[in-house]
Amino acid sequence: MYLISTVARSRYKWLVICFLVMFIVVYVPLQNDSLYPKEKHLKKASVPRPQVNATVAEHATIGEDLVNTDDGDIDDKEPLPTPQLYYVQESQCKIPYIDPFAAEVMKNFNPDTFETCTNQSDLVRPIFDMNRKKYVLQIDESVATQILQSSDIEYNCYYQEITRNADADSYNDLLPQIYFSQGYVVPLHVQALILACHEAANTSHILQKDAYALIQYKPLAPNLEPKPPTTPRKPSVFMFGIDSLSRINLRRTMPKVYKFLTRRGWYEMQGYNKVADNTFPNLLAVLSGYSPDTAKAKVCDTDNRGCFDRMPFIWKYFKSAGYLTAYGEDECGMNTFNYMKPGFIAMPTDYYHRPFLKGFTGEMETWKCANCTLTYCVGRRIQSSYVYDFGKEFAKRYVDERPIWGLFWSSSFSHDDYAMPAKMQNYVLQYLLDLQQDGIFEQSIVIFLSDHGARYGRLSFYSSGFLEERLPAMFIYLPPWFRAQYPQFAKALEINRHRLSSNFDLHNTLKHIIELGQPANAPPLPKANDCPTCQSLFHPVSRERGCHEAGISEHYCTCQPYKRISFDWSDRISQGVIDRINDYLYARNYSEICANLTLSYIHKTEIKLGLDISFHDDIPKLDVGYYRVKFKVQQNSADFMATVVYNNVTNHVDVDVETISRTNSYEEDSTCISHKLAKLYCICQSLLRT
Template sequence: MGFRAVNGQFSIKWFIFCVIFVIFLVLYTPIWSDDNNPRMRSQTYPGFANPTPGENLANAPKVKDHKYFVHTSKCMIPYIDPFSEGAMKQYSPRTFIPCSNDSELVSTLYDVNLKRYVLHINEPVAHKLLNSTDKQFNCFYREILHGQEAETYDTLAPSKYFSQDYVVPLHVDGMLLDCETAEVPPVKIQKDAYMFIQYQEKQPAVKPRKERAPPPRKPSVIMYGIDTLSRINLRRTMPVVYEFLKGPGWYEMQGYNKVGDNSFPNIFAIVSGYSPEKAKEHVCDTDKKGCLDEIPMIWKYFKNASYLTAYAEDESGSNTFSYLKPGFTKKPTDYYFRPFLRALESKMDNYNCPDCRMTYCYGRRLANSYIYDYCRQFMQRYVEERPIFGMFWSNHFSHDDYFMPSAMQHKILGDLLDYEKDGSLEHTIMIFFADHGVRYGNILSLPEGYLEERLPMMFIYLPPWFRKQYPEYTAALDLNQHRLSSNFDLHNTLKHIIEMGGTPDGPKLPISYDCPTCQSLFYPIAENRTCPEAGIADHWCTCEPYKPIRSLDWSERIAPRVIEQMNEYFVLKNLSHLCSNLSLNYIHNTEIKTGLEITWDDELPELETAIYRTKFKVKQNSADFQATVVFNNITEAVKVNVESISRTNSYAEDSTCINDKIAKLYCICFSDLKS
């Protein structure tokens, strides 16, 4: 009896030891390696960047650190639980609201033999809408005609009657459609709108005098964007989409950090490689009419590489290049959606979602349905026979309500599944991304609020053939998922894709002007990369922690000095006659940048000059701001770029007296002052 007890104790101790040993092996052993592949062991990459000296790409640790999005020697971006207690106290899932419960009376079909669109009238739907099988009805369409300038449509052509399975003429790119009873006066049955990617025959290439080896296969590139969606909020509000994006071939850039405040500087960095400020210095002022036509946008490079190009957004008022901007005077891409959007806005019944300023429905359909149908047609028509590039961007459901994506997740998943079902993803590098996270609202009051704002989602899909043909690029992208990256890196990646389809001795495209140390994501990012090396300013950088200051009286003097500089900014911009001087109401918090070597438990060092982040409220309209500053606690000198200060609550009703896109963040108009 005694022997059995001793033996049992020994067995339990041995079992516990084995469990601990197994856990140690799992946690501290790389889960993949390729020591037997000499090519992978010694591989280096010419061009934008090479691995850190001594770093073996194949043997780079792949164990996921669930405490961090990025955990390197120079950057630690903490992982945030999207379902934390604080977040869930605020989170309220939204209910999907359909634009119409009626079935589609007229469907558009594509005849692959004719290579033409066909209008098919669904008779059973007509009988249901008319509540009769005998009533006669007629259907008409009006062609949407382009205007003289790229941003407008000119007018609508006269109504044209059509009958069953009408073949749409090739010159018709968009139409408004009406069906009505044949009685007098007629009664409307249904109104709708359709846009078409009309097929264009590819011009035969001129045969070279000398026979050459066929060029490498060119991947198509589709950029599928959603405004104001952080990787944290994606996990919270669209879990079914997130699960899809964890599938084979998808790579999440968990160190992707925005470089500017709102949509324009972040998207502009991707498509041009410039910040608006540098573009103004070296190319032209994006606030001036005609400038956006001169900027070397990425679609111009794709066009020069024989790609067909397309660009579409679903909201006219907050369009990336037209919100308080002059837009384009020339059609920027082969297929450009904005003229059709303007027709939808002026001729269709428009509806907003609750608490949203943007249009939720154009007629019977969701605003973003038009955009992603346009994207699907673009891929269906061309992706199997020639390379294409397109950017398709949705603002309407996510910009004003950061929990509204929860109502749209099945719609977005359906789009992605449709592209997959069509076989389009077999030919396409797809970039599923956002510009930034939530920029104002209660969620920013959470301790992790600054990460919600600064870490947009970024997923890149590589088709199987690409992964097989370019294993070194695939391995680099895989590694880079947990390294710091930025919009400028994505710009360089797009140019790298263009170069892949060229000849080996072809010219190299210029890298991002604003960030000469940025690179393609198909090359390994250095383990010790910093925010300045990625083109990310201190105010937006999420790599180094900040620690709250509660005991030092001088820290309360930072916010008033920032406000002084904001008031001086109004004078310099000649806005002081329109914008009220700001005065401090109270300080939410002040934090000091500690550096990675200091833990939360360490005492704060005695520093004369340091970097601080201060969040404060002003008396004028209770506006909230957050600023990152260099502050000397002896001289009280403050160094801050006013135009990088974040406005953390809505400014929609505070700055109606000015149209300056940046100054609107800080200006409280005299005419908009509230008591």
């Protein structure tokens, strides 16, 4: 009996093992396919390198260049999410978690494949000679032979220097052509150039034309010679920004980039909440600690020429602390300090990219991809690559020699289409891998950030739209030596991952970094002016913090849940908001050129619930409460969203009109006025569509 029982148990154990193996082999892959319905589609996208103009053969093997790291491979599989109900769950702030892959979003999510601007290799390229600390122009004769289909035809190459026009914060007319031969050393005063080669006997036959911004070497000033070992080490700061990218949409459209940004040393600020509507006030808060209104009252009016030169921008503090500074943006038509703004008179930073890209876009051919609303290619390269290459060259040139600070910002592929980042995810990832390869992450604090999420378009109509708009991506990387030297700062960032934070906190954090390298008796730097209760993120944020303490107004606050209502009286709120908008336009003498707005229909009305009220409980009856309304007006089908205080007894609507969001594009509706805020609410009578 014992023998029979043992054999039976043995067979039973064998059957169980076989069943488990079959379950793992067959069932688990099927489950993974159902969890990631878009994964196969994403894998079809070509995997580009940001080194521009790679050949078709080079692109065919690019996938192998997504290198392995100590933290694992970078691939496009989103790891199985751990159950999460909130990004922040504290007594004064509960920001609900949003599933990036919710069915309502994914059913309309159709990412494009990456497109190159050319498959032709570079004919001429500036190469930095590390020994001479100068650029040398290198001509690839094999490319010329390929283009001319002959090695016997002679050709000549020249460059034209691009110089800055301070009066317009742009560029001057191109300087005369200077012809050069192989190995020509570029003079140090040349900061940017357009290169071209043409057939010797036919100057109109251009073989190739290209453009480059150069990081010409600046020797260390005598007072900035290397400090003795006892001096605190100063970390460099590299800020990599992508416009209109929520932390939710980053996970959805760029899962490979997200995986890179969540490896060891990175800290995702999941409660990072924007403080204003669009790019300018949100970046102004990060870079100066001011809102536009307070800056106007205490410093200068940012609409006036010369104001930005007087503003206490963060790069001035880094410069005073011995840092070399750089700043660049793509899409010159919407640059943060130039769109409806006067720009800079003096160069704001040691290296400033805007005049060069203005020159490139003005002198080179440009192209938009099929689904692009903004310029995709400038000359032979993707528009954003000029800024990213500028940043990469800047970091590569100096990061091992001296502390640097730089902000490199892109709007061109993310501003107008929430799905476009998916087209660019491998492109962005390769830049991050290149920075890693160049040793930037060994020396620098790296901040990957955005200003806000999608403010209009399809995402704004989903149930998650309010949070998508208000929770921009924010990731902070601390290099290993910094984590070892300041373990308390790493611990604070880990704690603050799930605490409420804002642009003003980031400003204070940048000031904190500067102070780390200062003498012990140096006076503390001024903190963010518009948020006295804000702090450095290198210290734990209070668990009792609410939006007011973080400098976030009610309209942008994501801390307290709102619930949709459909009572008869709730329709009166939207009409009250429209009345306030019309009053606003009238008070500014725009009513004769801007149409009087009238209600078309209401998308939704939501009531704010207290933190002690469950989202699933019955809606309490309130005489006075906070409401969010989203509605459409008849004039050009313009959509708006507002946060208001409404008195259900007196029917009074209290709203700050300048906090009302326009949730669809207004570019073609408001060209009759120039006031930046009023443009949001003005539908020009001359542009009314029937």
